[in-house]
Amino acid sequence: MIIPGLRSLLFAAVFAVACDAGAQVIDWNATLAKARGQTVNWNAWAGDEKTNAFIAWVGDEVNRRHGVKINHVKLKDTAEAVTRVVAEKAAGRNADGTVDLMWINGPNFLAMKQQGLLFGPFATALPNFRYVDTTNRQSNVVDFTVPVDGYESPWRTAQIVFVYDSKRIAAPPRSVPELLEWSRRNPGRVTHPNVRNFLGSTFLKQALYELAADPAVLQQPATDANFEAVTAPMWAWYDALKPLLWRGGRQFPENGPAQRQLLNDGEIDMMISFNPSEAAVSIASGLLPDTVRTFVFSKGTIGNTSFVGIPYNAANKEGAMVVADFLLEPATQAVAQDFRQMGNFSVLDLAKLSPGDRKRFDDLPRSAALPTNAELGRVLLEPHPSWMTRIAATWEQRYTK
Amino acid sequence: MDDAHRRDMGAAIHEIGGGRWLGAAPPLTVAAFVVPIAAGLAGTLLPAFGYLPAIGSARLSLEPWRLLAEYPGLRSSIVLTLTTGVAATLLSLLLAVGFCAQVSGRPWAQRASAALAPLLATPHSALAIGVAFLLLPSGWIVRALSPWLTGWTLPPDLATVGDPRGIALVVGLVLKEVPYLILMISGALNQVPSAPQIAVARALGYNRIAAWLKVVLPQVYPQIRLPVYAVLAFSLSVVDVALILGPGNPPTLAVLAVRWFSDADIHFYFPAAAAATLLGGLVLVAIAAWHGGEQLVAAWGRRWLAVGRRDGLANRLTAGAGAAAIASFAFAALALAGLALWSFATQWRFPAAWPDGLDLANWARRLDGLARPAAITLAIGAAATIIALILVIACLENESRRPRPVGRAALWLLYLPLLVPQVAFLFGAQVLLIRFSADGLFASVVWAHLIFVLPYLFLSLADPWRALDPRYARTAACLGASPARVFFRVKLPLLLKPVLLACAVAFAVSAGQYLPTLFAGNGRVATLTTEAVTLAAGADRRVIGAYALVQALLPMLVWLAAVLVPWFLYARRRGIGRA
Numbered sequence: 001m002i003i004p005g006l007r008s009l010l011f012a013a014v015f016a017v018a019c020d021a022g023a024q025v026i027d028w029n030a031t032l033a034k035a036r037g038q039t040v041n042w043n044a045w046a047g048d049e050k051t052n053a054f055i056a057w058v059g060d061e062v063n064r065r066h067g068v069k070i071n072h073v074k075l076k077d078t079a080e081a082v083t084r085v086v087a088e089k090a091a092g093r094n095a096d097g098t099v100d101l102m103w104i105n106g107p108n109f110l111a112m113k114q115q116g117l118l119f120g121p122f123a124t125a126l127p128n129f130r131y132v133d134t135t136n137r138q139s140n141v142v143d144f145t146v147p148v149d150g151y152e153s154p155w156r157t158a159q160i161v162f163v164y165d166s167k168r169i170a171a172p173p174r175s176v177p178e179l180l181e182w183s184r185r186n187p188g189r190v191t192h193p194n195v196r197n198f199l200g201s202t203f204l205k206q207a208l209y210e211l212a213a214d215p216a217v218l219q220q221p222a223t224d225a226n227f228e229a230v231t232a233p234m235w236a237w238y239d240a241l242k243p244l245l246w247r248g249g250r251q252f253p254e255n256g257p258a259q260r261q262l263l264n265d266g267e268i269d270m271m272i273s274f275n276p277s278e279a280a281v282s283i284a285s286g287l288l289p290d291t292v293r294t295f296v297f298s299k300g301t302i303g304n305t306s307f308v309g310i311p312y313n314a315a316n317k318e319g320a321m322v323v324a325d326f327l328l329e330p331a332t333q334a335v336a337q338d339f340r341q342m343g344n345f346s347v348l349d350l351a352k353l354s355p356g357d358r359k360r361f362d363d364l365p366r367s368a369a370l371p372t373n374a375e376l377g378r379v380l381l382e383p384h385p386s387w388m389t390r391i392a393a394t395w396e397q398r399y400t401k
Numbered sequence: 402m403d404d405a406h407r408r409d410m411g412a413a414i415h416e417i418g419g420g421r422w423l424g425a426a427p428p429l430t431v432a433a434f435v436v437p438i439a440a441g442l443a444g445t446l447l448p449a450f451g452y453l454p455a456i457g458s459a460r461l462s463l464e465p466w467r468l469l470a471e472y473p474g475l476r477s478s479i480v481l482t483l484t485t486g487v488a489a490t491l492l493s494l495l496l497a498v499g500f501c502a503q504v505s506g507r508p509w510a511q512r513a514s515a516a517l518a519p520l521l522a523t524p525h526s527a528l529a530i531g532v533a534f535l536l537l538p539s540g541w542i543v544r545a546l547s548p549w550l551t552g553w554t555l556p557p558d559l560a561t562v563g564d565p566r567g568i569a570l571v572v573g574l575v576l577k578e579v580p581y582l583i584l585m586i587s588g589a590l591n592q593v594p595s596a597p598q599i600a601v602a603r604a605l606g607y608n609r610i611a612a613w614l615k616v617v618l619p620q621v622y623p624q625i626r627l628p629v630y631a632v633l634a635f636s637l638s639v640v641d642v643a644l645i646l647g648p649g650n651p652p653t654l655a656v657l658a659v660r661w662f663s664d665a666d667i668h669f670y671f672p673a674a675a676a677a678t679l680l681g682g683l684v685l686v687a688i689a690a691w692h693g694g695e696q697l698v699a700a701w702g703r704r705w706l707a708v709g710r711r712d713g714l715a716n717r718l719t720a721g722a723g724a725a726a727i728a729s730f731a732f733a734a735l736a737l738a739g740l741a742l743w744s745f746a747t748q749w750r751f752p753a754a755w756p757d758g759l760d761l762a763n764w765a766r767r768l769d770g771l772a773r774p775a776a777i778t779l780a781i782g783a784a785a786t787i788i789a790l791i792l793v794i795a796c797l798e799n800e801s802r803r804p805r806p807v808g809r810a811a812l813w814l815l816y817l818p819l820l821v822p823q824v825a826f827l828f829g830a831q832v833l834l835i836r837f838s839a840d841g842l843f844a845s846v847v848w849a850h851l852i853f854v855l856p857y858l859f860l861s862l863a864d865p866w867r868a869l870d871p872r873y874a875r876t877a878a879c880l881g882a883s884p885a886r887v888f889f890r891v892k893l894p895l896l897l898k899p900v901l902l903a904c905a906v907a908f909a910v911s912a913g914q915y916l917p918t919l920f921a922g923n924g925r926v927a928t929l930t931t932e933a934v935t936l937a938a939g940a941d942r943r944v945i946g947a948y949a950l951v952q953a954l955l956p957m958l959v960w961l962a963a964v965l966v967p968w969f970l971y972a973r974r975r976g977i978g979r980a
Contacts, residue, residue, distance in 0.1 A: 041925060046935045049944065073924040074935045079663040084923060086667055087828075090453065091835035098841050098923050111667055115457075188558040194649055196660060251563050252649060257941070265539035266751040267556050286748055287941055389666060400474035400651050 026125040031318045036067040038319030042308075043081035044103035046074030047257055050281060054342040057335070062326050068319040073099070078108050085117050085311045097313030101320040104152055104309040106144040106198070107385040112309065113151055119310040121150025122321055128328035129153070133349035138381055139305040140347055145219050145384040152307035155327040156336060156344035159303035159379055160206055160296070161371065163279045164270035165263065167291040172270065174298045176210040180237060183244035189269040191246035191253060191262065195395045199256045201388045203272050204395065206302055208234045208387070209380055218383035222390050231391065235398070242399070249399075264288050274304075276376055277343030279369035284340055294371045300378030305347060330357035338364050423802065426795030430859075433792065434818050434852040437830045442681075442821070444829015448674035458671070465671035469679065472672070474651025482654040482683060485567040485647070486637035489574035490691075493632060496575065496729060497582035499722025502613040505590065506599055517580040520733055521906070522956035524913035526641040526934055527949030529573045531736030533645055534743070534942065536561045536569055539751045541739050547752040556751055563648050570647040574639065576733040578632045579726055582625065584906075588864050589624035593617060610716050615706055626695075628860070631819040633691055634684045638822030641915055641934060654680045658824050674828075681825040688820070737953065744946030763943045770932070771951055778928040778955060781843070781918075782911035785850040786904050789858045794900075796859070797866045798888060801874075815859055818852045823916045831920040841923035849921035850911045858907040865899035897970070901963035909956035929955065 046052050052072065059070030075081055081102045088097050104112070112118050123129060132154060134141050140154045141147070164172045173182040183190055192203035209215050211233040217226060242249035246268050253259040260278075262268045264287060275281070282288035308327065310320045326332055330353050333346040350358055447453065451462035469475065504510040520528075534540050539556035547553040562569045595617045602612035638655045647653055652660065654676055661673035705715075743749065744763055746756035830849070834840040873895065877887045893900070918931050933948035 043924065049936075049941065071925065074927060074932070075924060076935050077663045080919075080924065082667060083663060086670075087832050088835055091832050093835055093838070096838075098925065107666065115667070196664075247558060247560050250565065250650070251560055254644070254649060261942070262539075264750065265537070265556060267539050267558075285941075286943075289750065396650075397473050400472075401477060 026122065026321070028127055031321055032066060035316075035318035035322040038100075038316040039069040039071055040100045040316050040319040040323050041071050041073050041098060042101040042103075042320075042323065043073040043075055043078075043084075043099050045076070045078055046072065047076070047255070050285070050342045054336060057341075058323065058326060058332070061332075062323055065326075066322050068322050070323060078102065078104060082108055082112060082117075085112070085313070086115075088313060089117065094313050096315045097311050098315070099311045100314040100316040101308050101310055101323055103155075103306060105304060105307050106382065107388060109143050109148075109152055109307065109309065110146050110385050112311075113146065117312055118151045119312045119314060119317055120152075122310065123148065123150040123153035123307075123324070125150070126153060126321065126325040126328060128325050128330075131328060131330060131348045131352050133347060133352075136349065137303075137305065137347065137379070139303055139379070142381065143305065143307065144382040144388075148307070152309035153324040153328065154305045154307050154347040155324070156306045156342075157303065157347055158274040158306060159276055159345070159376060160202060160301035161273050161276050161278065161294045161376070162270050162296065163260075163263065163273050163282075163288070163292050163294055165289065165291055166293045167289070168269045172295045174295070176207045176237065176297065180241050180244075183241055186269065187244045188246050188248070190271070191249075191259065191268055192272055193255050193259050194252045195392050197255045198388075199259075199272060199274060200252065201392050201395075202274065202302060204234065204238065204391050205383055205388060206272075206297070207237060208383070208391070209302065210297065210299055211237055215380075218387055219381065221384045221386040227387075227390055227394075231394070235394075260287060263292070275343065276345055276371050277337075277339045280339040280367040281343040283367070283369055290369075293369055294375075296371070296375070296377050298377065300380045301376075302382055303379035304382045306344075330354075331360060334360035334364065337361065339367060339370060340365065423795055423799040426792060426799050430792045430796055430855065431814055433848070434855060435814065437833065437848070437852060438817055438821060438826050440833045441826025441828070441830035444832050445674050445677050445825050446829075448670050449678040451671060453670060453674075465675040468672040469675040472651075472657070474657075478651040478654050478657055479679075479683065481565075481567050481648065481651065482637055482680070483687065485570050485574070485643075485653065486633060486687065487691075489571045489578065489636040490629065490633040492571065492575045493578035493582055494629060495722045496579045496726035497586060498614075498618065499719045499724075500579070500583055500726035501586045501590075502610050502618070502719050503723035505613050505617065506596060506609065517583060517730065518905075518960045519737075519953065519957050520577070520580045520730065521584065522909045522912075522960055523577075523733075523737065523953040524930055524933075524949075525573075525577055525639070526645065526913075526915065526930070527740070527952050528577055528733060528736060529642045529645040530942075530945050530949060531740045532569070532573045532576065532733075533562050534739045535732070535736050536572070541735075541754075544752050545754045554752065562646055565648045567647050567653070570643055570653075573642050573646040574636050576729050576736070577642075578636070579729055582628065582632065583726075585625045585628040585860075586621055588861070589621045590617070591864060591868060592624060593620045606711050608711070608716065610719050611711065611713075614715060614719060619702065619706075622695075627813075627816050630688050630691065631816060633687055634820045634822065637684050637687055638680055638824065640824065654683065655822060655824055662824070662828060677822065677825045677828075680822050684820065684822055737949075740942070740946040740949045742946070743942040744950055746943055749942075763947060767944065767947045771929075771947070774927045774929045774932045775951060775955060777926060778912050778930070781847055781850055781926075781928060782908040782955075782959075784847045785854045785911045786858070786907040788847070789851055789854045789907055790900070790904060792855065793859045793862055793903075794866075797863060798892075801866075801871070802884065815856045817856075819856055827916050827920045831923075834921060840921065841925040843926065845921045846918055846926045849917035850914055853914060853917065854907045854911050857910045858903050861903035861906045862899060866896060869896060898963075898967040901966055905956070905960040905963040908959045912952065912956045 042055065044055060055070065055072045062068045062070065081099050085097065085099055132140055137157065162172065173179040193200035195201050195204065208231060209218065212218065212230050217230055253262055256273065259271045260282060263271050276294065279288065279292045279294045283290045283292060308324050310317055314320055330348060333348050336342050336344050337346050350361055449465050451458055451460060451464050504513050535542055538559045538561055543551065543556060598616045599612045602616045603609065607615065640655050640659050643653045643656045647656065651657065658673050658676040658680060661669040661676060742756060745759040747758035747760055749756040831840065834845050839845045869892065873891050874887050877891045882890065913930055915930050915934050918926060918928050929948060929952045933945065933952050936944050936948055
């Protein structure tokens with residue numbers, strides 16, 4: 001037990017010395033050598049088949065190239081992996097942990113970073129990190145206002161879009177107040193996922209962004225002093241909207257896919273999504289009618305980045321870093337962005353790529369349901385996680401009886 | 402042969418045979434599940450009182466309870482949990498009794514019960530998803546009637562699933578628990594000479610149903626009391642069915658606890674542990690109240706018997722309940738048929754009553770992903786069943802070699818894993834496994850399954866085993882056969898059919914486990930059930946349908962094997978294998 005523990009301790013110590021606020025150095029060849037033969041337990045939410053297939057493909061590729069195997073530990077909720085690391089810490093297993101790599105962002109990242117449950121910093125030292133868009137896509141370096149500091153590595157982006165059935169809606173609402181007007185004319189035809197689900201609270205955050213007097217305060221933690229005043233207009237809007245929602249706002253789909261099922265069943269006419277390719281991907285896999293299209297609010301929508309992180313006690317840190325680096329490769333990112341594969345917009349800055357790599361992105365298939373970058377409009381930064389936590393708690397206070 | 406003689410002979414056999422290790426079987430069996438449950442309960446109770454050093458809280462406090470009390474929906478959640486749990490148990494018992502009262506004594510009764518096997522084998526979550534598709538306003542029933550009858554071109558905005566009162570949840574539970582209770586009643590009926598008693602009662606002018614209710618039921622109920630309590634405990638603490646069919650705001654207490662256990666903010670552990678503890682307390686209170694209710698019903702029942710009316714409301718009620726039971730089987734079959742159809746559908750949108758097209762594309766895509774979890778499910782189920790079988794047979798054999806009535810206490814212990822809510826001890830058990838670096842191992846998952854497989858196997862096998870005429874074994878012993886020879890050449894062949902059926906029940910239990918697999922396997926051991934529940938989050942009914950079918954099919958095949966093997970082996974010895 002002592003030897004591996006000591007090894008990872010030394011490993012961490014080497015990093016701590018070598019890493020000076022973002023300027024990390026990894027002996028990449030040594031990492032590749034150590035990684036060979038490792039099996040990386042990648043804990044990732046598995047509710048999306050396309051993502052599962054992508055992860056399986058990544059596993060085949062890194063095994064072929066670097067001799068690193070991936071075991072996709074399928075989660076219903078990312079917090080299950082956080083729970084596991086906490087349980088391991090509770091049991092005193094500070095090395096040889098069972099979670100090597102986890103799909104993480106936002107509140108889970110904040111919780112793990114605060115509790116010292118993450119290994120790092122490692123991300124900025126990955127060879128392919130040089131292609132990452134760190135200027136236009138702020139969410140790649142600031143995760144829900146929390147500085148990433150190299151404790152997680154980006155792999156896919158997300159931005160709020162709305163998917164609607166063009167057969168039923170001619171002109172979709174383009175702002176938060178317009179959504180309320182639209183619902184007055186079409187009661188019971190829109191909903192949002194449960195507020196305990198990230199997509200549900202994001203629906204409210206998006207409204208908060210547009211309705212708050214000064215959205216800049218959302219980049220600071222919410223306080224007892226300002227929360228009520230800042231959110232008051234949002235709650236007033238929601239009080240008016242809630243009875244006009246599907247099931248009179250008394251029931252909500254548990255998560256995004258459950259909401260998509262409602263759209264497919266014709267129970268609702270539009271839905272919120274965090275994936276700009278959702279409409280195109282879902283048409284391709286027969287999960288939505290081919291009449292669905294995508295729109296965003298004209299003042300912009302919240303966007304964020306999904307990361308992979310490595311727990312402090314991971315047994316296969318080298319293999320995990322090799323996988324994290326592979327995910328950043330331009331060719332990998334192009335596969336990820338193909339809506340026939342996974343359909344997630346890239347975290348890379350296309351301007352930083354070689355012409356050959358850029359062509360991979362230009363050659364990706366198009367679809368009428370797929371928005372262009374221009375159509376996606378402005379990307380708004382995620383508010384501090386405390387807003388989300390408080391909104392969810394307040395929502396329960398106000399509407400749970 | 403009097404008791405003293407029998408004891409002597411038992412002792413003698415005990416000395417001759419390899420009986421010494423047999424004596425270790427009962428404590429070993431109890432230890433296999435009492436230890437993890439006790440450790441798990443401690444691991445939940447401590448955080449419920451604020452003690453979880455891993456996240457920096459090493460002091461006992463009542464803070465978790467304050468947080469729990471602050472949850473605005475707590476009252477509604479408790480009321481919902483109690484009403485759905487008690488209603489599901491009452492209805493299931495009523496329907497099961499009604500069904501048994503009607504079919505008992507009929508020549509096809511045995512086959513009717515056997516036909517329920519597929520339903521017993523289907524995991525709760527799979528059936529719940531099928532039920533949801535039937536009941537939804539955009540579900541199959543409304544589709545079949547729209548728009549030609551209802552005029553609906555869009556699904557109506559009605560809360561038929563996830564309704565705040567939990568009616569859909571009760572329906573989903575009843576569909577699964579009725580067959581289980583019928584199986585338990587059939588087992589108990591083997592201990593009651595019901596046929597001659599009913600004949601006497603009918604000669605006195607009672608009709609078939611009244612005779613069964615007044616003569617047989619009072620003898621059967623004490624034997625199914627524990628299974629009824631298990632149904633009550635399960636209905637109060639079920640997670641997967643409540644997630645699919647129950648309301649979400651507020652949800653039942655068990656769902657609330659699981660939701661908090663997996664919250665992004667790890668400090669939600671504390672109220673989660675408190676909620677799990679509260680749920681454990683509610684289960685205890687509910688069982689105590691049910692027990693009290695039994696006394697009242699018994700007191701009233703004695704008077705009812707004494708009055709001696711030959712007809713009455715009870716007869717009609719029971720007949721109605723029997724019919725409702727049969728309707729519930731049809732409904733469950735329809736739910737499974739809907740899922741099966743989905744797994745072959747290309748597209749199937751509201752209000753089409755039938756999919757746009759059927760093909761094998763979905764299955765072709767799934768096959769790869771299905772093979773491995775299916776193999777793992779089979780391996781875990783086989784291992785857990787075999788270990789449980791050896792322990793249970795050792796216990797029963799030990800009991801029959803030194804005859805001493807099994808105390809009620811022992812039976813209660815056996816039911817412990819079924820009475821304590823899973824959420825109340827599985828997190829604690831996970832910490833225990835990690836401490837011994839045993840998490841994520843195949844063996845640990847087998848052990849976790851064993852906790853739930855053992856009691857079911859014991860309960861299925863104990864009655865037929867104890868009912869075997871002891872004179873067979875004595876005759877063989879008198880002819881000079883050693884206890885081992887008696888066991889292998891006489892008892893086992895005679896009891897082969899119940900042994901195999903008990904194994905089939907045990908395998909089905911193993912195949913359906915979700916939380917234990919997740920916690921003990923650390924998410925690294927993927928069975929059909931964990932895959933199906935994870936994919937259920939993706940809400941593609943074609944995928945869910947395929948997994949649910951395979952999930953149900955595997956235990957059904959085991960069941961079929963359990964029925965066919967004795968049939969082939971004993972094709973030419975009709976008397977045997979009927980035990």
